[in-house]
Amino acid sequence: MLGTLLEALLLGLLEGLTEFLPVSSTAHILLAGHFLGFESTGKTFEVLIQLGALLAIVTVYFGRFWEVLVTLPSSARSRNFVIGILIAFLPAAVIGAALHGFIKSVLFETPALICVMLILGGIVLLWVDTLALRPRYTDAMAFPKSLALKIGFIQCLAMIPGTSRSGSTIVGGLLLGASKQAAAEFSFFLALPTMAGAFAYDLYKNYSLLSKDDALTIGVGFVAAFVAGVFVVKTLLAFISRHGLAPFGWWRILVGGAGLVALALVG
Numbered sequence: 001m002l003g004t005l006l007e008a009l010l011l012g013l014l015e016g017l018t019e020f021l022p023v024s025s026t027a028h029i030l031l032a033g034h035f036l037g038f039e040s041t042g043k044t045f046e047v048l049i050q051l052g053a054l055l056a057i058v059t060v061y062f063g064r065f066w067e068v069l070v071t072l073p074s075s076a077r078s079r080n081f082v083i084g085i086l087i088a089f090l091p092a093a094v095i096g097a098a099l100h101g102f103i104k105s106v107l108f109e110t111p112a113l114i115c116v117m118l119i120l121g122g123i124v125l126l127w128v129d130t131l132a133l134r135p136r137y138t139d140a141m142a143f144p145k146s147l148a149l150k151i152g153f154i155q156c157l158a159m160i161p162g163t164s165r166s167g168s169t170i171v172g173g174l175l176l177g178a179s180k181q182a183a184a185e186f187s188f189f190l191a192l193p194t195m196a197g198a199f200a201y202d203l204y205k206n207y208s209l210l211s212k213d214d215a216l217t218i219g220v221g222f223v224a225a226f227v228a229g230v231f232v233v234k235t236l237l238a239f240i241s242r243h244g245l246a247p248f249g250w251w252r253i254l255v256g257g258a259g260l261v262a263l264a265l266v267g
Contacts, residue, residue, distance in 0.1 A: 005220050007038045012049050012221030016228025019053040020236055022167030022248045027114045031259050034111050043108050047202040049221035054195045056229030057188055081141040088152035089193040095156050103159055117162025118256030125249030128171050135179035140186040180240050
């Protein structure tokens with residue numbers, strides 16, 4: 001059991017460190033779990049520990065959340081922001097629920113696909129970083145609803161492990177005219193309903209299968225993901241603004257390539 005808890009701690013830290021980076025946290029923890037021999041009931045651990053990373057956003061951005069909440073009745077800007085986030089969340093809610101079984105039983109169980117998607121996503125990040133984009137939208141709270149909906153559909157690409165939820169939404173936002181900081185910030189806030197919805201739906205589908213040992217393992221991963229997530233959320237916006245997306249692109253290619261080599265050697 002101690003070995004399993006140590007693996008849960010490692011995977012939780014990996015989740016928190018990668019959830020908000022455009023590198024695919026799901027790919028990292030699925031590949032790490034595969035090579036560690038870590039098995040979770042119904043692949044539920046990998047989804048439920050995301051709540052720790054979710055709470056990291058709430059903690060770091062509590063002031064912003066509170067401001068939006070108290071000004072919601074009187075501020076058109078706050079209402080536009082909340083409605084935009086909900087609109088962007090809808091495609092993932094509908095498509096994710098419809099494909100839940102296929103995603104968990106097929107896509108989550110195909111390490112080679114995950115590695116390939118990491119590499120392809122890395123190439124996309126390197127390409128986007130070379131573009132001379134001229135942002136038209138610099139305030140995440142003022143995104144038009146049509147832009148929010150488009151980003152929401154782009155987010156659905158992340159249902160393929162290795163694509164990256166944050167990567168797809170940030171890149172989608174950039175290509176659709178958002179600044180780097182606004183795209184990353186909108187991606188942070190869109191994570192709230194998306195990850196909370198995935199958590200609730202997965203718990204509903206698998207609650208009866210979970211044991212006390214599963215709960216302890218998930219708890220360890222949850223706390224680790226929260227601590228690591230706070231660190232990343234506090235530093236990511238500034239890092240992307242200074243260095244762009246290329247470092248994450250190279251990292252994805254490195255991890256995906258190493259994963260394919262390891263799969264070929266050890267399976």
